[in-house]
Amino acid sequence: MLPNILIEEQGLRDGLQTLPITIDVETKIEWVNMLIAAGLKRIQVTSFVNPKLVPQMSDAAEVIRLLPKKKDVVFSALVLNIKGVERAIEAGIKHLSISISASNTHSLKNANKTIEASKEEFTRMVALALANGITIRGGIQCAFGCRYEGVVDENLIYNLVQHHLESGVQEIALADSTGMGNPYQVKRMMQKVKQIANETPVALHLHNTENKGYANVVAALDAGVTQFDTAFGGLGGCPFIKNATGNIATEDTVHLLHQLGYTTNININEVSKITLAMEALLNKNNINSQLHIQGLMYKLVNQSNIKII
């Protein structure tokens, strides 16, 4: 019996942050409710970052205020500095993703800090959040390669994982922010990270930038990873990484997982309705779900008895 896979939907944060359009807060809340109806138990709803640099997330506090009350769903927000943690505490969110980059160049562009300075601030951020009853995922960005620096030293990643654990986080997440990771590397590194993390859950955040995202999912499953981040329609990308596009799509990932025999309790037809709404607002080039691009999803939505497995 294969394990249940926990999916964290990041379409509302990673998916929207680089788009040329702004989604109003009522629509965001409508989509949160649709994601819950689709079976998602983890939803990253926003980030508390510089609203001048990422205007799409400037309504973060309002999003948190309007979230539905659901005890069995974890809502998360991304923060990159102490100020973000303070805003998040004030907004009343109960779970945070606190992330630092494994690339100095990316760290300076994304958070205006070196890795060393980020580690020091990370420790203070975690302490502040924990003191306010917030649970924390400690993330590592650019863990499998940097578009500016190339290969990232694997030992640096393991050191950052150890650092995060010592800070007191409840969960570790590695992000292939650039989509440069490859399946053999992902399997090897995730085996090692899981060993270091021991009982602490480990999640993986993948992009399909170079068409390796889904192969990396399978490689991570081989390493025992059971938590993945995805975004509806394969939207997404970091504003501070060249050519950073496309999270692995929720629809395509869940379809893959179900075919392999894993359970997710997610209904991809329901997730797909949000992507269809996005398609109406966007140039189709922003959609990175093959099931959508190839028209297979439309059949699923319009004829629920169509068998694509």
Add this chain to the structure above:
Amino acid sequence: MLPNILIEEQGLRDGLQTLPITIDVETKIEWVNMLIAAGLKRIQVTSFVNPKLVPQMSDAAEVIRLLPKKKDVVFSALVLNIKGVERAIEAGIKHLSISISASNTHSLKNANKTIEASKEEFTRMVALALANGITIRGGIQCAFGCRYEGVVDENLIYNLVQHHLESGVQEIALADSTGMGNPYQVKRMMQKVKQIANETPVALHLHNTENKGYANVVAALDAGVTQFDTAFGGLGGCPFIKNATGNIATEDTVHLLHQLGYTTNININEVSKITLAMEALLNKNNINSQLHIQGLMYKLVNQSNIKII
């Protein structure tokens, strides 16, 4: 030391056959020469099929006549019936892919014959080709799922492999024509097929229709497969399968293989030039190489020192 992987470029056949434009024979030959310069040792250049149904391949004999003389490159053509073999013999090609479908419904649409009738004709086709000094790849279409019939019985596939071997083919190829295959299925089936084929080489033809194509490459490598079909720019699709699109892209597949540590002796920058030429002729929606879509390939072509690995 990981093995060398043999890539058969199918862009000129599978890639062009469903496009809304016609490529003239001089351009096709120019692209053959570019593919050879890029290091390809196997190139499927055309098919001898009904020119009324697949007009893009109506210049098949002319393409064969104009091929450059290259002793270290194998040029192949696809045929589906005795008439195709006869035309291929007359054209003077030395290697043929003779393919039958594992789905009755697809077989009737694609070749106007049931599987049983196809098997009988296959035996006669192989005998005729062998008698004329032609080497043969025996192919099985829709080996991992059919868009009309759903799941395909695995035992039927193994029986067809056995049938092909007994007919005297020099190579076996399984095609995931619909892109419905998944990595666990591909690994399991390719292990079994390689066992049945014994010393006879086994190739795999994959489509990325559902975003599983590259994960299926890695799964097949695990099963010991060392031959794959690809198409420049991820073009391709069968005219007789609903929503059949996108072979795995030569550029993305070779990039993945090189990252994993395999050799191919293929220069993806050179392959990419053909895709760039196609982009100038086509709506960009036909391009399915992530390296191209995300603009990474342009950097490779324009700045050969850019490190994307």
